[in-house]
Amino acid sequence: MNRVDVEIRHFHLFSGIGMGAKGFNRGSARVGNLTAKFRCLGGIDVDPAAVRDFGRVAGVPGTVMDLFDREQYRAFHGEEPPADWREATPQDIHRAAGNERPHIVFLSAPCKGFSGLLSESKSKTDKYQALNRLTLRGVWLMLEAWQQDPPELVLFENVPRLATRGRALLDQITAMLRSYGYATAETTHDCGELGGLAQSRKRFLLVARHLEKVPPLLYQPQTRPLRAVGDVLGRMPLPGDLRAGPMHRVPSLQWKTWVRLAFVEAGSDWRSLNRLAVADGVLSDYLIVPGHHNGQIGVMAHDPSGTFADVEAGSFSVADPRARRGAAQYQQYGVRRWSDTSGAVTGQSAPGGGSHSVADPRCPNVLHNNAFRVVRYSDHAQAVTGGTGSVGGCVADPRRSGPAFGKYAVAPWESAAGTVIAGSTTGQGAYAVADPRSGMAADREAYQSGGHYGVLRWDEPSGAVSAAACHDNGRWSVADHRLPVCTEHLAAVILSEDATWHRPFTTLELAALQSLVDPEEQIELDGLSDQAWRERIGNGVPPAAAEAIASEMGRTLLLAWSGETFALSMAPVWVRPTVAALMVAQGNIA
Template sequence: MTTTYKALHLFCGIGGGALGFQEAREEYRGVVGRIETIVGIDNDPEACEDFEIITGAPSVQMDLFSKGQYVDFHGEEPGTDWNEVKPSDLLDATDGVYPDIVFTSAPCKSFSGLLGKDRAKTRKYRALSKLTIRGIKLTLEAFEDDLPSLILFENVPRITTRGKDLLDKIKKLLKRHGYEVSDGFHDCGSIGGLAQTRKRYLLIARNARKVDSFVYHPPSKPMKAVGDVLESLPIPDGVAGGKMHKVPRLQLKTWIRLALIRPGKDWRDLESVDYEKYGLVPLSTGFKSGTHGTIYKVSRWNEPANTVTGSFRPNNGAICINDPRLGCRPRSGTYGVLAWDQVASTVTGSADVHASTCAVADPRIPRLNESGNWIILSEDGNWHRPLTTLELAALQGFPTSINGRPLELSGKSEQRWRERIGNAVPPAAARAIAETMLRTLLATRQTDWLMSSEEIWVQPIKDELEATRATG
């Protein structure tokens, strides 16, 4: 027997949360629970396209700003084709279906440490941060006749400081509507068995009138190394990986810096480099001592990576890796290098440095600020390079191919692809959360009291807890 619960995803992005929910399965007393996506809602039309491709579920493009928030964020009045979303619009988006679970992951940019504190306080970013409570209000009003059993609110950990006033309002609002609320932190890498450390904030609201059982923390899983995830992918820049598996073009000085940074270290490692040893002019970064530690971070192939963010270049926080997969055994006569001032050998049909003399000793040394893709082997024998967009998606736990073709997000902007991937909820972590939700909902359906050795995420109200203890 199978019981299906319905989920609505607000600020759905490319669908990491929804995909994880859809993959979740939990069995309780012979009943299998699963989750079906009603719809995903997001303001970004490209994210909505991605959502449908990745999850197979419908999406609706919808700007959830109030008019005042729109003006504060954009600095101008909306056009005549823009309308402020009402609760009824949310109900229309679900075709009148009332969700059992609502998962919301509102924009976190204003709460993130990657955005300066002063800038986060500006009118523009305060408007963005208010989408957190706006989304909850719309949900409660749209489905007030039959409120969801569970509401999950996910964001960055720093929301508890930068967004404390908003969180207090959200909790009070939920409690006025009969929800028991618990919040805290978890590592998506641990609960999802990922190859990255990804600390997140999660608030869980349990509808006390519908759900009287505990909601438990998902069990921890062994984390993977970066190489465990990436070794099945082809070397970057080939045809097999598709357009998202390309190494970004970087300035030569950036490639040199990455080659000099030891695996596991970041830009601060450059301060101790003996540049005379390499015959190099010191490449000062100009960073201050308080600069974020992920800049120029080179992750180890055999360890989990740092958090995948929406950053685009290595010098603003994107992840790099020491890739060991460059070894080969060339046959005699390959890698021939022509002299610049001499006649070349015969040009053959296999014009490849691996097959013939098809390289040249070019005296035109690139300038340090000239961009390109240079492979510089570090002292550890590996290629220290930025991760490709496809590899970032893989570390987040997204499928790297769909219908037999490499994953390809909508649009043409690599920066936008990376931003959407970095903002996504890892599907494996979402699945772990969903399975503990299912366990709670299935137990409630059979009027059972659920027990687990795991930590309790959401506890019953005090009177319920005392009554439970009194009856053993």
């Protein structure tokens, strides 16, 4: 039986950068010898940068168009529109689709007015009410553009809270669709499960099926298990690798934010900071000390018995628990485990605004993962090897009961000596004293040393640099005061106690979690702003989820066009004809 390719055309209102369109382009369906071939007719968005991205992502040009009516424009912007502005008409929508008729229309209207991140009182202001009404106007423009030959299927996507906060508006949209001959269904899906993603992204989906054109049932797409975030990020180069492009750069965060992330337990959020002990604004049970490779910084336990020297950590290392109380659902400074699923990627995917950081075990440039590691007295040792200088060959021993026990103990001049034993020579016992009677005055130059382990002040000159210059044979160290202040922005690597780098997701990683790109791919969106990129990525529908929806819709259309009215499936029915029949019986369809 020869294969017959059947074109399925799709069009996108409030298209963003075209992530949904990209997914629909990849849709696949086959019924008998009919094979679906999806083609995008275009998209409409008010953001010129997003429309430029749409052309690259969806493969066809988009159209910049403001869909507000004049009253909505005034309410949203607080001023009259410019002189060359005019209201969009159904004919404009038709032209934006190349004067062709789509079989599927996908609408992803602005959702800020319905989002749970917006307070109830603010959502009721004129500005956001106008934005909400834009949703209704967009559906009306679409229906009027093709009223003589309606699209077979309409998909309306938004945040789940639309079903409650926007109930009155949603009822109007549903009634409008039914008046044009559509049966509708409202569902909430996890786009991560539809696309097999490494993020959980709950979204509201309203599906409308034209009863006359599409008799077969429309089934819900199959769901798949969520993946671990490390499955995606592990295939990507380390953040900051120039080969991955500018979207993979490490965000420049305030120093205090890096410290907070380092002390957040993987799999938890800012609330784990409350378990830290802070005395006079300084961590009393941890130190942040320089690491041994490429400027990394390590987190070490600070034993109050004196195993580690008590140093002034500085105000920059405060584990500040003053995050907003009662807002646990937002999980400020949350750090995901490498094996966990990511949360929904949004336009505000910053480390201080949610669980948008990851405990990355791939710490950059660490050649020996446990070099010079100090093991807790209560922990087990690492493997005993011949190279004890580069493995876990040290222990934090709290048994400091007296000077006689201490190796190389030096008794103060005014103190009693330890017990004199047979081995009081060069390692243990009463063998050394701090004798103030050196007889070497500071001004006797002949008795001064060569400055071994000498530390210069920041404001004094260095000595002559010789070929043998090293920290232990002269004054080759400096008292550098340039520690980061709390608000200084930088990219820092702090090895947390779990030996991972708690860091934010890069913009490219967010794009990969959204399935906009494969982990091995690169992409550069319009402009140079990470914030703008993240907003456009977060506003998009994951292409992998859109592909799953498109494939199921394509199967339904092929069934309708081949004359089939029923197909057996184990998947739940998305839009069933009995619902529409009940509506007709109750007089709800014009």
